[in-house]
Every structure is written in C-alpha cells, then in structure tokens.
Amino acid sequence: MSPPTPEAPGPAEPSDPADDDQRSTESKEPTMLLARMAEAVYWAGRYLERAEGTARIVQVHTDAHVDMPVGEDVGWAPLLAIVGVDSEFAERYSQASQSGEGTEDVAAAEQDVIEFLLHGEDNPSSIQAAITSARENLRTARPVVPREAWEACNNLWLACSDNLAEADTRAGRVLWLRRVIAGCQRINGILLGTMSRDEAMSFLTIGQNLERADLTTRVLDVRSESLRPNRGDSYDVVHWMAVLRSLAAYQPYRRAMPARPQGGSTLRFLLQDDRFPRAVSACLTEARAQLKGLARAEDALDACATASLIVASAAVPHLTLGGLSEFLDEVQVALDDIHHQIDETYFRPTFVGWQTRSVAS
Amino acid sequence: MLDLDRGKRDLDDDPDNDSGTNVGGDPGSGAATAAPWPSYDPGPFYDEMVSATGEPRGAAEALWGHSSDLGPEALSERQDAADREMRAIGVTFTVYEGSTGVDRPWPFDIIPRVMTSDEWSMVESGLVQRLNALNLFIDDVYHDQRSVSSGVVPSELVTGSPNFRRECVGVDPPGGIWAHICGSDLIRDADGTVFVLEDNLRVPSGVSYLLENRMVAKHVFPEMFRHYSIEPVDPYVGRLANMLASVSPSTGDPTIVVLTPGIYNSAYFEHAFLAQQLGVELVEGSDLVVLDDDCVYARTIDGLQKVDVIYRRIDDLYLDPEVFVPDSLLGVPGLIRAWRSGRVALVNAPGAGIADDKKVYSYVPDIIRFFLDEEPILATVPTLRCGDEDSRHFVLSNLERLVVKPANESGGYGVLVGTQATEDELAFAAKQIEDDPKKWVAQPVIPLSTAPTLCDGEIAPRHVDLRPFTLLGPEGAYVTRGGLTRVARTAGSLVVNSSQGGGSKDTWVVDTRLTSGPSGGAARSGGGGAAGAGDAAAGGAAAGDAAAGGAAAGDAAAGDAAAGTRGPEP
Numbered sequence: 001m002s003p004p005t006p007e008a009p010g011p012a013e014p015s016d017p018a019d020d021d022q023r024s025t026e027s028k029e030p031t032m033l034l035a036r037m038a039e040a041v042y043w044a045g046r047y048l049e050r051a052e053g054t055a056r057i058v059q060v061h062t063d064a065h066v067d068m069p070v071g072e073d074v075g076w077a078p079l080l081a082i083v084g085v086d087s088e089f090a091e092r093y094s095q096a097s098q099s100g101e102g103t104e105d106v107a108a109a110e111q112d113v114i115e116f117l118l119h120g121e122d123n124p125s126s127i128q129a130a131i132t133s134a135r136e137n138l139r140t141a142r143p144v145v146p147r148e149a150w151e152a153c154n155n156l157w158l159a160c161s162d163n164l165a166e167a168d169t170r171a172g173r174v175l176w177l178r179r180v181i182a183g184c185q186r187i188n189g190i191l192l193g194t195m196s197r198d199e200a201m202s203f204l205t206i207g208q209n210l211e212r213a214d215l216t217t218r219v220l221d222v223r224s225e226s227l228r229p230n231r232g233d234s235y236d237v238v239h240w241m242a243v244l245r246s247l248a249a250y251q252p253y254r255r256a257m258p259a260r261p262q263g264g265s266t267l268r269f270l271l272q273d274d275r276f277p278r279a280v281s282a283c284l285t286e287a288r289a290q291l292k293g294l295a296r297a298e299d300a301l302d303a304c305a306t307a308s309l310i311v312a313s314a315a316v317p318h319l320t321l322g323g324l325s326e327f328l329d330e331v332q333v334a335l336d337d338i339h340h341q342i343d344e345t346y347f348r349p350t351f352v353g354w355q356t357r358s359v360a361s
Numbered sequence: 362m363l364d365l366d367r368g369k370r371d372l373d374d375d376p377d378n379d380s381g382t383n384v385g386g387d388p389g390s391g392a393a394t395a396a397p398w399p400s401y402d403p404g405p406f407y408d409e410m411v412s413a414t415g416e417p418r419g420a421a422e423a424l425w426g427h428s429s430d431l432g433p434e435a436l437s438e439r440q441d442a443a444d445r446e447m448r449a450i451g452v453t454f455t456v457y458e459g460s461t462g463v464d465r466p467w468p469f470d471i472i473p474r475v476m477t478s479d480e481w482s483m484v485e486s487g488l489v490q491r492l493n494a495l496n497l498f499i500d501d502v503y504h505d506q507r508s509v510s511s512g513v514v515p516s517e518l519v520t521g522s523p524n525f526r527r528e529c530v531g532v533d534p535p536g537g538i539w540a541h542i543c544g545s546d547l548i549r550d551a552d553g554t555v556f557v558l559e560d561n562l563r564v565p566s567g568v569s570y571l572l573e574n575r576m577v578a579k580h581v582f583p584e585m586f587r588h589y590s591i592e593p594v595d596p597y598v599g600r601l602a603n604m605l606a607s608v609s610p611s612t613g614d615p616t617i618v619v620l621t622p623g624i625y626n627s628a629y630f631e632h633a634f635l636a637q638q639l640g641v642e643l644v645e646g647s648d649l650v651v652l653d654d655d656c657v658y659a660r661t662i663d664g665l666q667k668v669d670v671i672y673r674r675i676d677d678l679y680l681d682p683e684v685f686v687p688d689s690l691l692g693v694p695g696l697i698r699a700w701r702s703g704r705v706a707l708v709n710a711p712g713a714g715i716a717d718d719k720k721v722y723s724y725v726p727d728i729i730r731f732f733l734d735e736e737p738i739l740a741t742v743p744t745l746r747c748g749d750e751d752s753r754h755f756v757l758s759n760l761e762r763l764v765v766k767p768a769n770e771s772g773g774y775g776v777l778v779g780t781q782a783t784e785d786e787l788a789f790a791a792k793q794i795e796d797d798p799k800k801w802v803a804q805p806v807i808p809l810s811t812a813p814t815l816c817d818g819e820i821a822p823r824h825v826d827l828r829p830f831t832l833l834g835p836e837g838a839y840v841t842r843g844g845l846t847r848v849a850r851t852a853g854s855l856v857v858n859s860s861q862g863g864g865s866k867d868t869w870v871v872d873t874r875l876t877s878g879p880s881g882g883a884a885r886s887g888g889g890g891a892a893g894a895g896d897a898a899a900g901g902a903a904a905g906d907a908a909a910g911g912a913a914a915g916d917a918a919a920g921d922a923a924a925g926t927r928g929p930e931p
Contacts (some may be wrong), residue, residue: 032616032661033650139451140624143636143643154451199662295663346662 009106032356033144033199039347040141047134047205048153052184053215054127055177057082057246058117063240076113081222082215083117092122096205113166118167118176119160122352127180128164131157144200149190155185195237202290206342209290213283214335216270219246240266263320271311272334284308287338300341307334398428401813403822407553409447409474409812420871421475423588428472428813428820434472437818443471443581452573454859455627468864469574471581474812474825474846478592481870484547484555485840487739488831490729492543495560495716496833497732499539502715503529513731514724517799521768522715527652527675528684531696532701535608536835539710540717542601544568547739547827547844549810556740558826560725562709562717564674568597568830569631570865571845572638578867590872592842597830598638604834605639605670608706615669617641618659622675622691632674637674651695655702670706672695674684677711719802720746720768742807746800756803757794760787763803765794778855780806810854812866814848818845824849826857827868 061079080086093112119128135157138150159179166172194199223243240261244250249270250261256273257265273279277286288304291297310331320329410421417425428436444466453464501508502519509516519525521920544565546558579586602617609615621632625643636643642659651656658665673680678688681696699705715721721745722727726737745752745763756763760779767775774856777790794801794924811822828846846866847857857863 032659034641034642034644035660035662036645036648037642038662136624139633142633143619143641147637149903151450155449158448203662359783 033203035347037141037144037200038203039343040137041144042203042207042342042347044134044137044141044145044153045131045204046211047137048184049208049211049215050125050185051127051130051134052181053212053247054083054117054125054130055180055184056248057215057219058114058127059174059177060242060246062114062170063245064238076110078222079113079117082218083125084218085116085123087115088123088125089113090119092116092120114173115168118173119164122164127177131160131180131183141200144198145204146190146194148194149187152183152187152190156180156187159183199294202293203346206287206290209283209287210335210339212278213280213287214332216247216278216280216283217328217331217335219243220267220270221325222228236263237261241283244270249276249278251278264317267319267324268316271314271316281308281311284311291342294346296345299345300338302340303334303341307331307338310334369859384800387884397434398813398820401820401822403811404628405551405823406808406822407549407810408552408822409549409810409825410478411813419871420477420869421572424473424475424585427585427588431819433820435816436815436820439581440471440815443469443577446577446580447573450573450577451630452570452577453630454570455625455629457627467573468850468859468862469577470814470848470864470866471578472813472815472820473578473582473585473867473869474827475869476843478870478872479593480555480841481842484829486521487555487557487737488543488545488829488840489833489838490733490735490738491545491557491560491699491725492540492831492833492838494729494732495543495562495725496540498721498728499562499710499713499716500537501537503532503712503733503818507730511731513727514721518724519715522718522720524677524712524714524718526712526715528697528701529710532710532712533703534710535610535706538833538835540713541604541608541708541710541833543831545831546830547829548807551808551810553810554740555740557725558742558807560717560722562713564628564676564709565828565830566628566631566674567828567845568632568841570869571828571830571841571843572597573634574845574865574867581925587702589869592872593868594841594843596839597832597839598635600832600839601635602639603673603836604832604839605672605708607834607836608708609669610671610703610706611667616666617670617672618644618649619670620644620646620671620673620675620693622646622679626674628674635672644668646690646692649693649696651693651699654696655699655704657693657696657699657705668705670708672708677714680707680711701929718769719744719766723802727771742804745803746799747794747803752803753794753798756801757791760791760803762806764806765790765801766801767800768802769800778806812846812848814850814866816850816852821852823852824855824857827864843870 026346036313052263058079061076065076077086080089089112093116114121117126118127123129131153138145138153142150156179159178160183163172163176163179167176191201191204195204220243237260240263241250243266244253244261247270252273253261253266253269253276256276257269259265270279272281274282274285276282284304284307288301288308291300291304314327401411408654410417410425412418431439447469452467456463456465498508502525506516506519508514509519510785540562542565544561544567546561548556548558550828572594605617606615609617617639618641619632619636619639621629621643623629626632631929633643642648644659648660649671650660650665652658652665657668657671659668675691678685679691681692681694681698682689683694684697685692696705696707697711701712702706722741723746726741729735729737745756746768747753747756756765761782763779765777765779777786779787779790782790809824809826812825813820816823825846826850827844827846830841833840846868848864848866849855849857849861850862850864859865
C-alpha cells in the first residue's frame with residue numbers, strides 16, 4: 001500500500017468559511033468518525049431493518065395465509081420474491097419449489113420456505129443472517145454506539161440462535177418472529193434514547209431508512225403481481241390488509257384514510273405519505289435530513305432528490321392499472337444510486353487531493 | 362546458590378496430590394468451628410482466604426461468613442447468573458481451534474479474592490518502583506548504555522536480545538517513557554510473600570476483564586459491597602485517558618486512537634472495550650496513513666485527520682512493514698518514521714520489550730538499585746542464567762526441582778516444570794541446556810497460592826495469580842487497585858491462562874481502616890441484608906455508606922504516593 005500523494009503540507013492556505021467553522025467547533029471537542037466505522041453503523045442499520053422487516057412480512061403472510069380460501073392460496077413463493085432469494089431457494093430446494101399443488105406439497109413448501117427465510121444456511125438474507133451481520137457490524141462499531149445497544153443486539157442474536165428449533169413450528173415461529181421484531185425495536189429504542197445525534201447516528205439512520213424504503217417497494221412489487229383490480233370481492237380487502245400489516249401500516253392507514261383498504265389508496269399511503277415512517281417518501285425525507293448534516297453530501301443529496309421526485313410524481317391511481325412493477329423498479333434503481341453515492345463518498349474515498357485537517361493546536 | 366528449601370512445605374509434595382483428593386483429610390488442621398466449607402483444605406499452600414489454622418484471614422471474614430449463609434447451592438445459582446450476564450453483555454475471548462477463532466464467554470468465578478489495602482499499598486509502590494526503573498533502563502539501552510558500561514548488565518543482554526530494536530536508538534519519547542502500560546504477573550509463595558513473576562511491557566491485555574468482572578460481581582453479589590469498603594477499579598480508564606493525552610506531541614486537544622489487529626484478534630473484545638470507554642476511535646492499520654510530512658492520519662468520513670497518540674495493540678514487528686515484517690498487513694507503512702520524528706506517540710513505545718525478557722528479569726533488582734538507588738520493594742523469583750557455568754551445573758543437577766524457561770519466549774511456551782516432568786522430558790531439557798545454555802534460565806518452583814473457587818457446585822482451592830496494571834506517564838504513575846486474578850480450574854494445575862481453560866476472579870482491595878476501625882459511622886448498622894458475618898463484618902457493614910467516599914480518598918492518596926516514588930527524570 002503506498003500512501004496517497006498529499007496536498008503539499010506547506011503554509012496553510014486560506015480555507016473557506018465553512019471549514020473554519022468546523023475547525024472551531026472541533027478544537028473544543030474533537031470528534032471523528034472513521035470511514036470504516038461509518039460503513040459499519042450504516043450496515044448495522046440496514047441489517048437491523050432487514051431482520052425486522054422480513055420478520056413482519058413472514059408473520060403477516062402466515063396470518064393471511066390462514067384466511068385465504070383453498071385454491072386462492074398464493075402460496076409461500078411470494079415471500080421468497082420479496083426478500084429476493086427465489087433463485088437461492090430454488091437451488092437449495094429444487095424439488096420442493098417445482099412440485100405440484102397438493103396439500104402435502106404445499107405444507108412441505110411452507111416448512112422449507114419458512115426455514116429458508118428464517119435461518120436457511122444457504123440464505124445470506126435470512127433473518128438470522130441479518131441479525132448476525134447486524135451484530136458483527138455493531139461489534140466493529142462498538143466504540144461509536146452505546147454499549148446497551150450492542151448488548152441488546154448481542155442478546156437478540158443469542159436468543160435467536162438458541163431457539164432456532166422453535167422457529168420451525170407454526171406456533172413457535174410466531175414467538176420467534178415476535179422476538180426478532182421486539183429485539184430490533186428495543187435496539188432502536190436504545191439508540192433513540194441514548195445515542196448522540198452525531199455522524200455515526202446519521203449513517204445508522206440513513207442505512208435504516210434506505211433499507212426500509214427498499215423493503216416497502218419490494219413488498220408492493222411482489223404483492224402487486226397478484227393484484228387484480230376491480231375484482232371487488234372480500235379477499236381484495238384481506239390482500240391489501242396483509243400488505244399494510246406487513247409494513248406495520250394498517251392502523252396508521254386506517255387513521256389517515258378512512259376508506260377500507262384498496263389498491264390505489266394503499267399505494268398512495270405507502271409511497272407518498274410523509275407522516276408514516278415506512279412510506280417511501282418519508283424514508284427519503286429522513287435520509288435527506290441526515291445527509292444534510294454531513295460534509296460533502298452533494299452527490300448523495302442529488303440522488304436522494306431524484307428518488308424523491310420519482311416517488312412524488314407517481315400517478316398512483318393509474319399505476320394500479322398497469323406499470324406498477326416498472327415504476328417500482330425505477331424507484332429501486334434510484335434507491336440503489338443513493339447507496340452508491342454514499343458508499344463512494346464516505347466509505348471508499350481515495351483521499352487523493354483531500355484537504356488534510358488536524359485539530360487546531 | 363539458591364535456597365531451594367524456601368517454601369519447602371510444597372516442594373516434597375506431588376502437586377497433583379494436593380487439593381481435591383485429600384479434601385477434608387486433616388481434621389486437626391483447623392479450629393474453624395464455623396467453617397462454611399468444612400472440607401475446604403488448601404493443603405501446604407498459602408490460601409488467599411483461609412489461614413493455615415483454618416480461619417478466615419482478617420479481610421475475608423465477612424465474605425467467609427456470607428458464603429457460609431448462602432451455601433453452595435445459592436452460590437451456584439449466583440454463578441449461573443454471572444455466566445449468563447457475561448454471555449449477554451458479550452464479554453468473550455477468542456480461542457483458536459485450527460485456523461478459525463471461536464468466541465468463548467469469559468470464564469468468571471464469583472467468589473472474589475480479597476486483599477487488604479495495606480498490603481496493596483506495598484505492592485503498588487513496588488510496581489511503580491519497578492516500572493520506573495525499567496523505563497530508565499530502556500531509555501538507557503537506547504542511549505548511553507550506562508547500565509552496560511557500569512557493569513550492571515552484560516552488553517550481550519542488550520545487543521544480543523531479539524527484542525532490541527535498532528530503530529529505537531537515540532529516540533526520545535515524551536518524558537523518556539517507553540513502557541507506559543505494564544501488566545505485571547504477581548504470585549504468592551507458601552509463606553505469602555508476593556513475587557513479581559513477569560513484567561509485560563509490550564501489549565499486556567486483561568484490563569477490560571478486570572473491569573467487567575467487577576461490574577458483574579456488583580450485579581451478582583450486591584450485598585457484599587455493603588459489607589466492605591472495596592476500592593473501585595473504574596478510575597483506571599480515566600487515568601489511562603489522561604496518560605495517553607499527556608504524551609501527545611501536539612499542544613491542543615489530542616486525537617487518540619486504539620490500534621487493533623482487527624476483529625479476529627483474540628483480544629479484540631478488549632480493544633473495542635477500551636476504545637469505547639476512552640471515547641476514541643478503534644482503528645486498524647488500513648485506517649491510518651503516514652504522509653510525507655511524517656504525520657499519521659486517520660481516514661475519516663471528513664477526510665484525513667491527524668492522529669497524535671496511538672495506543673497500539675499490535676506487536677512491534679507488525680507495526681510498520683517498511684521497517685519490520687515487510688508483508689504485514691496489520692501495520693501502517695511509515696509509522697516508525699513518524700514516531701521517530703516525534704510527530705506521533707506510540708504507547709507502548711516500540712523496543713520496550715527489551716526489558717521484559719526472562720534474562721533481564723534476573724537483573725531487575727540490580728537495575729532498580731543502579732537507576733533509583735533504592736532497594737527493590739517486591740521480591741523477584743531467584744533466576745539462574747544457564748549461560749553462567751556455575752549456575753548451569755547447579756541447574757543440570759537439580760533439574761527435577763526447578764522450572765526451566767527459554768529466556769526470550771512469552772506465554773508459557775517451552776517451559777519445563779521439573780517437579781512434574783518425566784525422565785525423558787528432563788533428559789531432553791538437559792540436552793537443550795547443554796546445547797545452547799544462554800537460551801535458558803531456571804527458577805525454583807513457586808508453590809502458587811490458592812483461593813476458594815466454585816467447581817462443579819463444590820468449593821475447592823485452586824491456584825491463582827494476579828495481574829495488576831500500572832500506568833506511567835510524564836505526569837505520574839497509577840496502579841489499578843487490585844488486578845485481574847486468574848485461576849486454574851483444574852485441581853493442582855498451575856496453568857491460569859484463559860486460553861488453557863483458566864478462569865478469573867474479581868479482586869477486592871479492602872480498606873481495612875474503614876472496615877474494622879472503631880469510627881467510620883459505627884452507629885449505623887449497615888444495610889442489613891446478608892447477616893451472619895462476624896464482628897469484623899459488622900464493622901464493615903457499618904462503614905458501608907462511607908465506602909464510596911473513603912475509597913475515593915484512598916485512591917487519590919495512592920496516586921500521590923505513587924507519584925512520590927517516581928524516579929529521577931532522565
């Protein structure tokens with residue numbers, strides 16, 4: 001590794017006022033955040049959100065599954081699509097996923113899918129894997145996160161690891177998933193209640209919100225495939241209620257939109273309601289607010305603005321008639337771009353030509 | 362030559378035969394009418410809690426009484442609670458199984474080891490004296506080598522040592538201090554005398570476990586803390602922060618970092634713990650870069666930030682691939698250059714390891730006399746250097762009664778315990794010594810003291826050592842009040858290393874003036890709770906509420922005393 005060429009460390013060149021400003025606060029209380037730590041907390045935020053989000057989706061799907069009439073059953077495959085592990089699953093259980101419609105096979109598929117999603121060894125996106133990754137990242141980031149948050153995550157990881165067998169029955173699964181959701185909420189609570197609103201917190205929050213937005217679009221994307229507008233039967237309501245519930249959005253939706261759940265209003269709520277923290281636009285607003293507190297965030301902010309614009313300008317009622325999937329793809333690309341810009345700017349910078357800074361001496 | 366009969370009570374015994382097997386075998390050995398553990402018999406060893414006549418030592422009386430009231434079952438429940446807590450808060454250490462590291466919960470025995478503050482004050486001054494002298498010696502080694510020219514140590518001890526770093530010659534670290542943090546290994550022989558067994562001056566570890574042990578002990582044994590004025594261990598972190606700041610080459614608020622080899626290192630838990638407690642960043646080598654101005658910078662999200670002080674937890678040889686092991690990915694190219702130019706402080710300084718090998722160990726008493734003009738306060742285990750002809754003959758004819766150690770290894774590698782060796786092992790050791798005598802030193806077997814330890818629901822004596830931590834900076838010295846007690850968990854075993862299945866204990870330095878003194882708020886009857894302790898314990902309980910203030914005062918006094926014994930500034 002050869003050190004990058006520095007700026008000539010000669011006489012200090014006059015720096016811009018913003019820089020001066022920064023220095024004066026730092027000389028009082030020096031803080032710094034390593035690029036590697038920023039990346040670790042960002043990913044901790046993402047993985048925690050992924051674990052919680054996946055747990056909600058599986059739980060709600062299990063509940064809704066019970067309500068569906070025989071024959072209308074959408075099966076368990078949509079869960080795989082939401083998490084984006086259809087091909088990994090197919091590889092692991094090629095027979096099970098291809099087999100017929102018989103109840104025996106459906107039951108078997110349920111068991112396999114659930115196991116795969118919760119803790120499948122070959123599934124890097126399983127809930128257990130997400131918790132493990134969150135823990136590893138928080139472990140790396142221990143110096144910058146509250147001790148209690150790390151301990152809560154460690155406890156969640158231990159509790160989940162110790163009870164994997166429990167997760168494989170329907171009754172035990174509910175408990176296991178609840179534990180995951182409660183554990184993640186507990187960590188969030190500790191972070192909100194005890195962590196300084198510093199740069200580390202910003203990266204964690206950004207990670208959470210990007211993951212949240214991504215998950216919401218995935219849920220909508222997969223669920224929309226089974227959407228048949230104007231069918232008008234009572235299962236439509238069950239369907240959209242499940243969509244809302246899997247994003248913890250049912251009650252907020254009900255309060256915001258007194259109409260009973262249906263495609264258009266659900267979509268509008270989950271995409272554009274700025275007051276609901278899992279709506280895509282609200283996630284983007286939060287990410288943008290956090291980015292504004294960081295230096296050199298211009299590119300990431302641009303990407304964020306682009307994504308917000310796409311979401312805000314969606315012609316929601318028309319999307320229910322067609323083109324929803326394409327639209328959601330567009331949103332996901334925009335979300336990816338925000339991640340990309342953050343990654344480039346903060347986690348993998350080259351440092352060439354950067355102004356070195358030191359605490360005023 | 363060597364008084365091999367010192368601590369004789371042990372030497373003729375087979376150490377495997379002591380505890381456990383002959384528990385309760387000597388009914389005459391204790392007048393202990395109220396003994397909580399009637400079958401507890403430490404045998405010929407000095408026991409930390411029980412005297413030779415089977416009575417609790419003064420400072421341990423309340424603990425003794427309370428343990429008796431609780432009984433082994435309740436103690437086992439507390440032990441389970443402690444194990445669960447260690448696991449929950451993620452106190453782990455890494456053991457290597459093949460090439461993969463596995464995190465193990467930190468093994469902790471809930472029965473504390475108790476010492477008096479009076480004894481501790483003696484140990485403390487001894488440790489500070491020793492660290493002062495060793496630092497003067499290291500600074501001398503890399504400058505004038507007066508200790509060599511005056512004949513205190515032979516020149517080959519210095520220049521022939523694999524721990525001598527040519528790159529350090531002529532460097533002047535702040536205050537002339539090289540070894541800022543020392544983790545000493547202390548042991549007690551059968552008479553109760555405290556010996557220094559090792560000075561660890563490179564990257565000593567264990568202090569995080571010391572601090573976590575105390576926290577868990579408070580949670581599982583809260584009532585005991587009301588019976589005693591136990592000196593706090595928490596001030597260590599603040600002292601460490603001050604010491605690190607005091608060696609900064611910059612005048613402003615220094616940027617301090619902890620440098621770790623990474624998440625897979627066996628001590629990573631401690632590295633993260635210390636960074637978190639200090640409120641500084643935990644960096645890996647790849648997070649740092651040395652630029653052409655010879656300054657060290659950290660790669661932060663806001664660009665490169667100058668680093669002033671590096672508390673490094675990487676061995677010398679991996680610090681800088683430009684100077685040492687060239688293919689090391691752990692270090693920072695140019696780091697030694699930056700340190701030599703005085704732009705960054707390294708704690709401990711490179712090259713400090715010259716003063717902690719086994720051969721130098723045998724000269725430490727002379728080093729103390731030479732540099733400080735004082736007599737050593739703490740005992741040193743008599744050490745024979747096999748390079749000396751007389752010593753070699755003595756060692757070879759007494760192998761079965763000695764411990765033979767390679768002079769330059771650490772961590773117990775290559776150590777032969779003569780009393781436990783087979784004929785073949787003895788013959789092999791003799792050959793090794795004859796082949797390369799200078800590589801070997803020999804010491805008498807020190808019968809380590811024992812402490813009551815919970816083993817499978819029973820309380821049994823197990824051998825212990827003690828690792829306190831000493832800080833030394835330009836502004837003074839500080840010694841932890843107590844240390845990390847390590848305990849062998851197998852009966853008769855002298856191996857206390859956690860990597861070899863050893864456990865640990867909280868160590869209580871008890872202020873007996875507060876505990877047993879007639880004053881100290883004797884009018885108050887303490888917090889009630891666990892009763893049954895003797896009179897001394899009642900006194901301790903009475904002083905309970907005064908404990909915090911009293912202990913804090915004791916701490917300040919200790920700091921002053923420690924500073925007072927600081928040697929002449931080089």
